[in-house]
Amino acid sequence: MAPRPFRLGRARTGLGIFATRPIRKRTRLAEYKGPRLTTKEAEKAEKAGNRYLYEINSRWTIDGTPRSNIARYFNHSCNPNADTSIRGGRIFVYAIKNIEPGQEIVYDYGIDYLKNVIGKSNCKCSRCMRRRAKRARERRAAQKRKAARVAAKRRAARKKK
Ligand SMILES: [Zn+2]
Structure with missing residues:
Protein backbone atom coordinates (compact mmCIF):
# COMPACT_ATOMS: atom_id res chain seq x y z
CA MET A 1 0.00 0.00 0.00
CA ALA A 2 1.23 3.50 -0.79
CA PRO A 3 2.25 5.48 2.28
CA ARG A 4 -0.46 7.74 3.61
CA PRO A 5 -0.50 11.20 2.06
CA PHE A 6 -1.21 12.72 5.49
CA ARG A 7 0.00 12.84 9.07
CA LEU A 8 -1.42 13.42 12.52
CA GLY A 9 -0.73 16.88 13.88
CA ARG A 10 -1.85 19.61 16.26
CA ALA A 11 -5.10 21.23 15.20
CA ARG A 12 -7.16 23.97 16.85
CA THR A 13 -9.31 21.34 18.52
CA GLY A 14 -6.63 18.83 19.53
CA LEU A 15 -5.28 16.39 17.01
CA GLY A 16 -6.09 16.58 13.34
CA ILE A 17 -4.98 15.21 10.01
CA PHE A 18 -2.82 17.23 7.63
CA ALA A 19 -1.87 16.52 4.05
CA THR A 20 1.81 15.80 3.47
CA ARG A 21 1.51 15.56 -0.32
CA PRO A 22 -0.83 17.03 -2.89
CA ILE A 23 -4.04 15.01 -2.83
CA ARG A 24 -6.32 14.88 -5.81
CA LYS A 25 -10.06 15.26 -5.58
CA ARG A 26 -11.84 11.89 -5.18
CA THR A 27 -8.79 10.15 -3.64
CA ARG A 28 -9.82 7.60 -1.02
CA LEU A 29 -7.96 8.52 2.16
CA ALA A 30 -8.89 6.09 4.91
CA GLU A 31 -11.49 3.70 6.18
CA TYR A 32 -13.43 4.59 9.33
CA LYS A 33 -12.84 1.38 11.22
CA GLY A 34 -14.04 -0.15 14.45
CA PRO A 35 -16.28 -2.76 16.00
CA ARG A 36 -19.82 -3.01 14.66
CA LEU A 37 -22.52 -2.24 17.18
CA THR A 38 -26.22 -2.95 16.89
CA THR A 39 -28.41 0.12 17.03
CA LYS A 40 -29.30 -0.74 20.62
CA GLU A 41 -25.64 -1.05 21.64
CA ALA A 42 -24.88 2.19 19.83
CA GLU A 43 -27.60 4.05 21.72
CA LYS A 44 -26.12 2.80 24.98
CA ALA A 45 -22.62 3.84 23.92
CA GLU A 46 -23.88 7.28 22.89
CA LYS A 47 -25.51 7.79 26.29
CA ALA A 48 -22.19 6.83 27.87
CA GLY A 49 -20.56 9.68 25.95
CA ASN A 50 -19.04 7.89 22.96
CA ARG A 51 -18.35 10.56 20.30
CA TYR A 52 -17.01 8.24 17.61
CA LEU A 53 -20.18 6.45 16.55
CA TYR A 54 -20.90 6.37 12.86
CA GLU A 55 -24.29 4.96 11.86
CA ILE A 56 -24.11 2.89 8.66
CA ASN A 57 -27.80 2.02 8.46
CA SER A 58 -30.82 1.43 10.68
CA ARG A 59 -29.24 -1.73 12.13
CA TRP A 60 -25.52 -1.13 12.40
CA THR A 61 -23.16 1.51 13.74
CA ILE A 62 -19.37 1.57 13.63
CA ASP A 63 -17.67 2.41 16.90
CA GLY A 64 -14.60 4.31 15.75
CA THR A 65 -13.10 4.72 19.21
CA PRO A 66 -9.98 2.52 18.75
CA ARG A 67 -6.85 4.62 18.30
CA SER A 68 -5.89 2.36 15.41
CA ASN A 69 -8.81 3.98 13.56
CA ILE A 70 -6.86 6.84 11.97
CA ALA A 71 -10.09 8.20 10.46
CA ARG A 72 -11.31 9.25 13.91
CA TYR A 73 -8.77 12.10 13.78
CA PHE A 74 -10.38 13.88 10.83
CA ASN A 75 -11.97 16.96 12.38
CA HIS A 76 -15.30 18.53 11.53
CA SER A 77 -15.57 21.54 9.25
CA CYS A 78 -18.51 23.49 7.86
CA ASN A 79 -16.34 24.08 4.79
CA PRO A 80 -14.92 20.59 4.20
CA ASN A 81 -12.38 19.28 1.71
CA ALA A 82 -13.31 15.63 2.33
CA ASP A 83 -16.44 13.56 2.81
CA THR A 84 -17.45 10.05 3.80
CA SER A 85 -19.28 7.42 1.81
CA ILE A 86 -20.67 4.05 2.79
CA ARG A 87 -19.88 1.13 0.49
CA GLY A 88 -20.90 -2.40 1.37
CA GLY A 89 -21.27 -1.58 5.04
CA ARG A 90 -17.86 0.09 5.25
CA ILE A 91 -17.17 3.79 5.67
CA PHE A 92 -14.52 5.55 3.62
CA VAL A 93 -13.19 9.08 3.80
CA TYR A 94 -12.26 10.62 0.45
CA ALA A 95 -11.17 14.01 -0.83
CA ILE A 96 -13.83 16.22 -2.42
CA LYS A 97 -11.33 18.93 -3.39
CA ASN A 98 -7.71 18.99 -4.43
CA ILE A 99 -5.79 19.34 -1.18
CA GLU A 100 -2.39 21.01 -0.80
CA PRO A 101 0.34 19.78 1.54
CA GLY A 102 -0.04 21.31 4.99
CA GLN A 103 -3.81 21.75 4.73
CA GLU A 104 -5.93 20.10 7.37
CA ILE A 105 -8.22 17.41 5.97
CA VAL A 106 -11.72 17.80 7.36
CA TYR A 107 -15.22 16.64 6.62
CA ASP A 108 -18.68 17.80 7.61
CA TYR A 109 -20.00 15.65 10.47
CA GLY A 110 -23.55 16.78 9.73
CA ILE A 111 -26.00 19.19 11.28
CA ASP A 112 -27.03 16.88 14.16
CA TYR A 113 -23.46 16.51 15.37
CA LEU A 114 -22.82 20.24 14.96
CA LYS A 115 -25.94 21.16 16.92
CA ASN A 116 -25.90 18.48 19.61
CA VAL A 117 -22.24 17.70 20.21
CA ILE A 118 -20.10 20.65 19.12
CA GLY A 119 -22.70 23.37 19.60
CA LYS A 120 -23.24 25.72 16.67
CA SER A 121 -21.58 28.69 18.34
CA ASN A 122 -18.58 26.61 19.45
CA CYS A 123 -17.50 25.31 16.08
CA LYS A 124 -13.79 25.99 15.61
ZN1 LIG B 1 -17.89 25.45 11.52
Whole structure:
Protein backbone atom coordinates (compact mmCIF):
# COMPACT_ATOMS: atom_id res chain seq x y z
CA MET A 1 0.00 0.00 0.00
CA ALA A 2 1.23 3.50 -0.79
CA PRO A 3 2.25 5.48 2.28
CA ARG A 4 -0.46 7.74 3.61
CA PRO A 5 -0.50 11.20 2.06
CA PHE A 6 -1.21 12.72 5.49
CA ARG A 7 0.00 12.84 9.07
CA LEU A 8 -1.42 13.42 12.52
CA GLY A 9 -0.73 16.88 13.88
CA ARG A 10 -1.85 19.61 16.26
CA ALA A 11 -5.10 21.23 15.20
CA ARG A 12 -7.16 23.97 16.85
CA THR A 13 -9.31 21.34 18.52
CA GLY A 14 -6.63 18.83 19.53
CA LEU A 15 -5.28 16.39 17.01
CA GLY A 16 -6.09 16.58 13.34
CA ILE A 17 -4.98 15.21 10.01
CA PHE A 18 -2.82 17.23 7.63
CA ALA A 19 -1.87 16.52 4.05
CA THR A 20 1.81 15.80 3.47
CA ARG A 21 1.51 15.56 -0.32
CA PRO A 22 -0.83 17.03 -2.89
CA ILE A 23 -4.04 15.01 -2.83
CA ARG A 24 -6.32 14.88 -5.81
CA LYS A 25 -10.06 15.26 -5.58
CA ARG A 26 -11.84 11.89 -5.18
CA THR A 27 -8.79 10.15 -3.64
CA ARG A 28 -9.82 7.60 -1.02
CA LEU A 29 -7.96 8.52 2.16
CA ALA A 30 -8.89 6.09 4.91
CA GLU A 31 -11.49 3.70 6.18
CA TYR A 32 -13.43 4.59 9.33
CA LYS A 33 -12.84 1.38 11.22
CA GLY A 34 -14.04 -0.15 14.45
CA PRO A 35 -16.28 -2.76 16.00
CA ARG A 36 -19.82 -3.01 14.66
CA LEU A 37 -22.52 -2.24 17.18
CA THR A 38 -26.22 -2.95 16.89
CA THR A 39 -28.41 0.12 17.03
CA LYS A 40 -29.30 -0.74 20.62
CA GLU A 41 -25.64 -1.05 21.64
CA ALA A 42 -24.88 2.19 19.83
CA GLU A 43 -27.60 4.05 21.72
CA LYS A 44 -26.12 2.80 24.98
CA ALA A 45 -22.62 3.84 23.92
CA GLU A 46 -23.88 7.28 22.89
CA LYS A 47 -25.51 7.79 26.29
CA ALA A 48 -22.19 6.83 27.87
CA GLY A 49 -20.56 9.68 25.95
CA ASN A 50 -19.04 7.89 22.96
CA ARG A 51 -18.35 10.56 20.30
CA TYR A 52 -17.01 8.24 17.61
CA LEU A 53 -20.18 6.45 16.55
CA TYR A 54 -20.90 6.37 12.86
CA GLU A 55 -24.29 4.96 11.86
CA ILE A 56 -24.11 2.89 8.66
CA ASN A 57 -27.80 2.02 8.46
CA SER A 58 -30.82 1.43 10.68
CA ARG A 59 -29.24 -1.73 12.13
CA TRP A 60 -25.52 -1.13 12.40
CA THR A 61 -23.16 1.51 13.74
CA ILE A 62 -19.37 1.57 13.63
CA ASP A 63 -17.67 2.41 16.90
CA GLY A 64 -14.60 4.31 15.75
CA THR A 65 -13.10 4.72 19.21
CA PRO A 66 -9.98 2.52 18.75
CA ARG A 67 -6.85 4.62 18.30
CA SER A 68 -5.89 2.36 15.41
CA ASN A 69 -8.81 3.98 13.56
CA ILE A 70 -6.86 6.84 11.97
CA ALA A 71 -10.09 8.20 10.46
CA ARG A 72 -11.31 9.25 13.91
CA TYR A 73 -8.77 12.10 13.78
CA PHE A 74 -10.38 13.88 10.83
CA ASN A 75 -11.97 16.96 12.38
CA HIS A 76 -15.30 18.53 11.53
CA SER A 77 -15.57 21.54 9.25
CA CYS A 78 -18.51 23.49 7.86
CA ASN A 79 -16.34 24.08 4.79
CA PRO A 80 -14.92 20.59 4.20
CA ASN A 81 -12.38 19.28 1.71
CA ALA A 82 -13.31 15.63 2.33
CA ASP A 83 -16.44 13.56 2.81
CA THR A 84 -17.45 10.05 3.80
CA SER A 85 -19.28 7.42 1.81
CA ILE A 86 -20.67 4.05 2.79
CA ARG A 87 -19.88 1.13 0.49
CA GLY A 88 -20.90 -2.40 1.37
CA GLY A 89 -21.27 -1.58 5.04
CA ARG A 90 -17.86 0.09 5.25
CA ILE A 91 -17.17 3.79 5.67
CA PHE A 92 -14.52 5.55 3.62
CA VAL A 93 -13.19 9.08 3.80
CA TYR A 94 -12.26 10.62 0.45
CA ALA A 95 -11.17 14.01 -0.83
CA ILE A 96 -13.83 16.22 -2.42
CA LYS A 97 -11.33 18.93 -3.39
CA ASN A 98 -7.71 18.99 -4.43
CA ILE A 99 -5.79 19.34 -1.18
CA GLU A 100 -2.39 21.01 -0.80
CA PRO A 101 0.34 19.78 1.54
CA GLY A 102 -0.04 21.31 4.99
CA GLN A 103 -3.81 21.75 4.73
CA GLU A 104 -5.93 20.10 7.37
CA ILE A 105 -8.22 17.41 5.97
CA VAL A 106 -11.72 17.80 7.36
CA TYR A 107 -15.22 16.64 6.62
CA ASP A 108 -18.68 17.80 7.61
CA TYR A 109 -20.00 15.65 10.47
CA GLY A 110 -23.55 16.78 9.73
CA ILE A 111 -26.00 19.19 11.28
CA ASP A 112 -27.03 16.88 14.16
CA TYR A 113 -23.46 16.51 15.37
CA LEU A 114 -22.82 20.24 14.96
CA LYS A 115 -25.94 21.16 16.92
CA ASN A 116 -25.90 18.48 19.61
CA VAL A 117 -22.24 17.70 20.21
CA ILE A 118 -20.10 20.65 19.12
CA GLY A 119 -22.70 23.37 19.60
CA LYS A 120 -23.24 25.72 16.67
CA SER A 121 -21.58 28.69 18.34
CA ASN A 122 -18.58 26.61 19.45
CA CYS A 123 -17.50 25.31 16.08
CA LYS A 124 -13.79 25.99 15.61
CA CYS A 125 -13.57 25.19 11.92
CA SER A 126 -11.78 27.77 9.76
CA ARG A 127 -15.03 29.07 8.26
CA CYS A 128 -16.70 29.62 11.65
CA MET A 129 -13.53 31.20 13.11
CA ARG A 130 -13.34 33.61 10.14
CA ARG A 131 -17.02 34.43 10.44
CA ARG A 132 -16.69 35.14 14.17
CA ALA A 133 -13.56 37.26 13.66
CA LYS A 134 -15.37 39.29 11.00
CA ARG A 135 -18.34 39.88 13.30
CA ALA A 136 -16.00 40.97 16.11
CA ARG A 137 -14.25 43.41 13.73
CA GLU A 138 -17.62 44.83 12.67
CA ARG A 139 -18.68 45.22 16.30
CA ARG A 140 -15.46 47.06 17.14
CA ALA A 141 -15.84 49.32 14.10
CA ALA A 142 -19.45 50.11 15.07
CA GLN A 143 -18.34 50.96 18.62
CA LYS A 144 -15.65 53.28 17.27
CA ARG A 145 -18.17 55.06 15.03
CA LYS A 146 -20.52 55.46 17.98
CA ALA A 147 -17.74 56.81 20.20
CA ALA A 148 -16.82 59.30 17.45
CA ARG A 149 -20.45 60.47 17.19
CA VAL A 150 -20.68 60.96 20.96
CA ALA A 151 -17.41 62.91 21.00
CA ALA A 152 -18.60 65.13 18.12
CA LYS A 153 -21.85 65.88 19.94
CA ARG A 154 -19.93 66.79 23.07
CA ARG A 155 -17.67 69.13 21.11
CA ALA A 156 -20.69 70.76 19.50
CA ALA A 157 -22.37 71.21 22.89
CA ARG A 158 -19.26 72.83 24.33
CA LYS A 159 -19.08 75.30 21.41
CA LYS A 160 -22.67 76.48 22.02
CA LYS A 161 -21.90 77.48 25.63
ZN1 LIG B 1 -17.89 25.45 11.52
